[in-house]
Amino acid sequence: MSFLEISHLEKSFGPLRVVKDFNLSVEKGEFVSLLGPSGCGKTTVLRMVAGFETPDTGSIHIEGKDVVRLGPNARKIGMVFQAYALFPNLTVSQNVAFGLKVAGVGKAETADRVREMLSLIGxxxxxxxxPFQMSGGQQQRVALARALAVRPRVLLLDEPLSALDAKIRVSLRSQIREIQQRLGITTIFVTHDQEEALSMSDRIVVMNGGIAEQVGTPFDIYNKPTTKFVANFVGTLNTFSADVTDAAAGRVSVGGTPVQLPAAVEPAKGDRIGLAFRPEALHLGRAIGREVTLPAVIRAVNFHGSVIRIEVEAAGTNVALDTFNRADTPPPQVGDAAEVSFSARDVIVLEY
Structure with a gap:
């Protein structure tokens, strides 16, 4: 059994089933993100692990012991909330020491632990x-220190960065990941931000409608989505419509251009499928190793600093591709005729 084992978890609020047969195994020291849109059940799963909600069915084992019937204070879990939840009338040190005081830790040990935690968060x-004398990022770090001070078995983070501005978010997520790895603490992180999940996690659970659509590493979630929802939710996705010409041989046609896929496809001849690509899989112009080339027209050019996002119309579809900015090469102009190329091995086949 894994360090944290969640089995067949279900939760309803009235007639609404919020979590449906949720299963997840988390190894000791692993950082796992629950990623999904609002209302998908990710925070409810987190609250059930914390003990703030009781599942209708299912079990939650930590180090082999079922904790479903234990209260939050008996589970030895640390939690960081989106809204910081710091006590405004207490100093930073007193906030960090609060959980230790409740646990009956002695004054000398508490003082040592507070110094250790404040040093850990910088x-x-x-x-x-x-708290009112500190920035939002500093307050969130204090909330993290308070959660870690009690030396929890599991750390739960409920969208802790969503209230911060973009630059602070990027900096703080790196700090959180560094601290988590240094302490080797098992962590579950709830977010709706794909970039956060992809950059911080050992594994990601993509949730939709109360179920886990896919569980995998950031690499697999991004590059090898197993459902249409995951493919569309994580990252930007381009989709071409393709006519199947030989299903068993994996031959299709995109706007009259033949494409040989690496494997057979399900539909019979004459049916249509969707061929999906990430922007980085498409190349402006012909390129070695990209055997499929389509005529295109430039529809938009968006400058993002080191990367230029170019939107083109090809095979009757508007798609986006990314190219690196080069000072000696000006970007194409809207309305220019062009070509886009791709490799069939980068195709994600979707139901049409």
């Missing part, structure tokens, strides 16, 4: 400040 000299 705020060793701000213990006497109050």
């Amino acid at each position: 705020l060793p000299d701000l213990g006497d400040r109050y």
Whole structure:
């Protein structure tokens, strides 16, 4: 059995089933993100692990022991909330020490632990400040230190970065990941931000409608989606419509251009399927190793600094591709005739 084992978890609120037969095994020290849109059940799963909600059915084992019937204070779990939840009338040090005081830890050990945690989060000299005297990023780090001070078995993070501006979010997510790896603490992170999940996680659980659509590494979730929802939800996706000419041989046609897929496809001859691509899989112009080339017209050029996102119309479809910015090569102009190329091995086949 894994360090944290969630089996057949279900939860309803009235007639609404929010979580449906949810299963997840998390190894000790692993960082797992629950990723999905609002209302998909990810926070409800987190709250059931924390003990703030009771599942209708299912079990939650931590180190082999079922904790479903235990209260939150008996599970030895640390939790960081989206809204920080710091006590405004307590100093930073007092906030970090709060859980230790509740647990009956002695004063000397508490003082040592508070110093250790403030050093860990990079705020060793701000213990006497109050929350209102700190930035949002600093407050969130204090909330993290408070959760870690009690040395929890599992750390739960409920969209802790969503209230911060973009630059602070990027910096803080790196710090959280570094601290998690340094302590080797088992962590579940809830987010609706794909970039956060992809950059921080050992594995990602993509949730939709209360179920786990796919569980995998960031590489597999992005490059090898197993459902249409995952393919469309994670990252930008381009889709061409293709006519199947020989299903068993994997031969299809995109706008009259033949494409040989690496494997057979399900539909019979004459049916249509969707061929999906990430923007980086498409290349502007012909390129070695990209055996399929389609005529195209430039429809939009969006400058993003080091990367230029170019939108083209090809095979009757508007698609996007990314190219690196080069100071010696100006981007194409809207309305220019062009070509786009891709390799059939980069295709994600979807039901049409």
